[in-house]
Amino acid sequence: MTSYGKSLEITLFLFFLLVAPRVLAQAGPPFQTDDPTPVDPGHYEFYVFGTIDGTPAELDPVGPAFEFNWGAVPNIQVHVIFPFGAVLPSNNPAYRPGGTGPSAFGVTDTELGVKYGFIKQTKHRPQIGSFTMFELPTGSYTKGLGVGRAWYKLPIWAEKEFGPWSLVGGAGYAVVPQKQYRNYFYGGYLVKRTVSERLELSAEVFSHAREGFAAAQTEASTLLDAGGYYHFKTPGLQLLFAYGHSIAGQTENYGYLGLYKTWGKDKDADQKAPADANFAGHWQTSGLP
Structure with missing residues (x-):
C-alpha cells in the first residue's frame, strides 16, 4: 500500500469515529468497501x-455471478458467492512474469463468509464487526481461474451515519498460501448520500497492496470509485452500479453492475437497502478481481 493510501485511511478513520447520530448504514456491493451490519x-x-x-498486466471480468446472504441468527449473517469469470492476460513482456498465458473462461x-456485528452503533460510537471470508478452490488453477488452494480474507469494518450521510470503512488482511501469490493488506472508506426516495449515490477510496505475479494486481494500487x-417500484428490487480508476500506484480499473433483491419475515424487509458485500467479494485474488 502506498504512503498516500495509508495516510488517507488514517485520516478518514479518525474522522468517522468522531461523527455522531445514527441512521441505517449500507456498503458492500457495488463497492469494494464493506460494512459490519449483518442481515x-x-x-x-x-x-x-x-x-x-483490470491492470496493464491482466483483465479479469466476473459474470454471471450469484450472491446469497441470510440473517441466520441475531448479529450473524451467512454469505455465499458462486461466480463465473474469465482471465485475459495481456502477454506484454513489460509485465513478466505476471500477465502471461492463454485466456480462459469458467x-x-x-466464496463463503460469516459476518458478525459485535459492537452496535449508538449516538457516540460506530458499529463494528468482522466479515471473515473463505475462498474455496473451485476455479481451475492451471487455467488461472482460481488460486488452487483455500485462502482467506480477514477484515474489520466500522460504520457511522448522520442524517442522509453515511460513512463506512475499515481494513483487512488476505492470507493466500499459494506460490506466485502473496498475503496482502487492503482497506477502504466510503461516503454515501441519499439523494431521493429512489436514488443513493456513493464514493469510496480503496487501497490494496500487491497481490502477487499470478494476480492482475501485481503492484499496490489506490482507487477512487463512484x-x-x-x-425500482417493485419492493426490494434495486439496480447497483459503480466504476472506478486508480489514483495512485499501479493503473487499475474497477466496475460493478448488478440486480439486488431482498425479502424477509416482516413487512418492511423489502424496503431495506443492501447491507453487505464482498468482492470482496467482488474483487478477489485468483487472477480474478
Missing part, C-alpha cells in the same frame, strides 16, 4: 451481478 434474522438477500477489474473460486443504488 436481520430471518431476512434474505440475492444478487446477480458482473464485475470487471467457474472461479467460490456509483450508487437505484430503487
